[in-house]
Amino acid sequence: xxxxxxxxxxxxxxxxxxxxxxxxxxxxxxxxxxxxxxxxxxxxxxxxxxxxxxxxxxxxxxxxxxxxxxxxxxxxxxxxxxxxxxxxxxxxxxxxxxxxxxxxxxxxxxxxxxxxxxxxxxxxxxxxxxxxxxxxxxxxxxxxxxxxxxxxxxxxxxxxxxxxxxxxxxxxxxxxxxxxxxxxxxxxxxxxxxxxxxxxxxxxxxxxxxxxxxxxxxxxxxx
Amino acid sequence: xxxxxxxxxxxxxxxxxxxxxxxxxxxxxxxxxxxxxxxxxxxxxxxxxxxxxxxxxxxxxxxxxxxxxxxxxxxxxxxxxxxxxxxxxxx
Numbered sequence: 001x002x003x004x005x006x007x008x009x010x011x012x013x014x015x016x017x018x019x020x021x022x023x024x025x026x027x028x029x030x031x032x033x034x035x036x037x038x039x040x041x042x043x044x045x046x047x048x049x050x051x052x053x054x055x056x057x058x059x060x061x062x063x064x065x066x067x068x069x070x071x072x073x074x075x076x077x078x079x080x081x082x083x084x085x086x087x088x089x090x091x092x093x094x095x096x097x098x099x100x101x102x103x104x105x106x107x108x109x110x111x112x113x114x115x116x117x118x119x120x121x122x123x124x125x126x127x128x129x130x131x132x133x134x135x136x137x138x139x140x141x142x143x144x145x146x147x148x149x150x151x152x153x154x155x156x157x158x159x160x161x162x163x164x165x166x167x168x169x170x171x172x173x174x175x176x177x178x179x180x181x182x183x184x185x186x187x188x189x190x191x192x193x194x195x196x197x198x199x200x201x202x203x204x205x206x207x208x209x210x211x212x213x214x215x216x217x218x219x220x221x222x223x
Numbered sequence: 224x225x226x227x228x229x230x231x232x233x234x235x236x237x238x239x240x241x242x243x244x245x246x247x248x249x250x251x252x253x254x255x256x257x258x259x260x261x262x263x264x265x266x267x268x269x270x271x272x273x274x275x276x277x278x279x280x281x282x283x284x285x286x287x288x289x290x291x292x293x294x295x296x297x298x299x300x301x302x303x304x305x306x307x308x309x310x311x312x313x314x
Contacts, residue, residue: 032307039297040231040304041274044313113313162312170310219310220303 006195011202012070018202019063025209026056026106029216044113051109058102065095097135100144104130107151114158142189149185152178170215177215180208229314233259234276235301237267241277241290242298248288 007015033049036042069092108127115122130147137143156178163171184204191197228236240256241248254264268288271277276294280287290298297304308314 033311036304036307039300040308041276042231042304042308042313045308048311048313159312166309168309171312174310174312215310219307 023059026052047113055106152182177208177211180204
């Protein structure tokens with residue numbers, strides 16, 4: 001299985017930089033959530049921490065593999081052999097599977113966090129259903145992006161309802177952050193056909209993680 | 224009309240009451256100060272003990288509660304905890 005995107009040449013290394021940035025932002029959120037969990041023993045903070053840690057690792061894997069593939073292609077562009085292509089495909093396939101599982105796990109945890117019930121059985125069922133649907137599907141990439149979009153729209157709805165209930169503008173900002181992630185997932189589906197989809201998808205992700213970062217900074221500034 | 228308190232706010236209020244009494248307080252006093260029903264107060268006290276924010280002491284005159292270092296840390300960082308949890312919709 002491979003995540004195939006058409007990428008404009010000028011965006012080739014820029015995308016890796018963005019993925020590393022997403023990994024850092026999500027890691028910082030995970031770190032502070034865990035810190036809040038240690039202070040308050042609040043289960044939701046722990047779930048948020050693991051969710052963002054999982055998403056952070058998924059982006060890191062994606063960035064490292066993209067970097068390896070690009071440098072490998074650069075090195076061997078004049079001497080492409082079937083062995084090289086096979087190695088690249090194997091590494092890429094494994095890394096993409098890891099990315100899909102970790103990113104899905106992160107979103108499943110975020111969706112689970114919004115529930116009022118706490119049950120390991122419910123969480124494992126949710127995760128298993130998502131992973132099986134993706135990996136047993138004829139078109140895994142399409143299933144992955146569609147399921148991610150479904151989960152992000154569910155998480156967005158949670159933040160919108162929180163905003164309605166508490167009138168906290170930060171919840172509204174997080175609603176938009178997850179709406180951006182939702183649209184990025186939808187747009188990535190078309191990156192097999194259109195170059196620009198890959199760029200727009202990344203820019204929407206950038207918008208989303210910048211909002212999340214700003215919310216985090218404003219929260220931790222108040223001691 | 225006053226707003227319904229979140230779980231974190233109630234925990235904070237109870238811990239503040241315990242702290243204000245020099246870290247040793249009787250259940251009746253907590254009940255009076257925390258503005259909770261007896262059943263709700265018992266639930267919260269159980270949770271606070273489980274989370275090691277307070278400890279229960281059995282004395283001749285009855286039960287008393289005292290705040291732990293973890294409980295003090297919670298009170299110290301409550302502003303940060305509250306801001307973070309409300310921002311990320313965790314409360």
